[in-house]
Amino acid sequence: MISIQLILLIIFGLVAIWFGWRVFMTSSMVRSALSLLGSMVAIGALFLVMEAEFLGVLQIMMMGTEMSIMAVFMMMYMMDPGGLGNMDMSHQKNLSIAAGVAVTVLITGAVLFADWGTIVTQVPSPHEQNRLLGMEILKRSMMIFETAGVTILTGMIASIAVALSIKSSREK
């Protein structure tokens, strides 16, 4: 029997795939960034369909911000951000297509032939999920969560250090 959840999963899945495909099929960099935004929002919608409400909303908000920043960087760094010149920015296309198709076929084969055991139909309610995730973060996974926080701080410092303009002593 086809459930509403399955229909929504297929619809948002197709949207995510279509936008994902559009990312590499347009010569406009801004459109690429916006297509990736569409794909990430569709992935967030997939999370919502799979009843992971907190992660779904977090994904949509985080990726909305990140992809908007990405679009700004695109405009800054590209010679032709609007894609008016139709410049091709790809190489080893056949090899890449072969690798992409081979990996997809391999994973799909593994998915179809694996024994996944019993499927669970009931999940905790959204507020119970949030409580349990909070307990997980503050108890068993606290070290992992704190490590992620320190990693973000390290990443921020490393990014600023890398992006700083290096001037020689003569220029000073």
Next chain:
Amino acid sequence: MELLITALIIAAILFGIGLYGALSQTNLVMIMMGIELMLGAAMVNLVAFWRYLHPEAFSIQMFVLVAMTVMALEGAVGFAIATQRFRTSGSVEMEESAELKG
């Protein structure tokens, strides 16, 4: 069962598209977009495993949060490298970065 399989196949296709992008693009920002798609596919897998196999295991949702952290950091460090590269060579085309080989 079909719900889990559908979600995993969607993730497999997204991963394949991301891999194609990461391998085929010459622009650093476009390569990063391919990697973001692959990480997105990994997160779909994780949420599907949580939802349909172990909804009681919230360490899986924790793992998704870590994957989101990796995505954000990949973006930050990648853009920092792109900024520095653009300053030094005026371009973020990776085919012009052959001197990085040493």
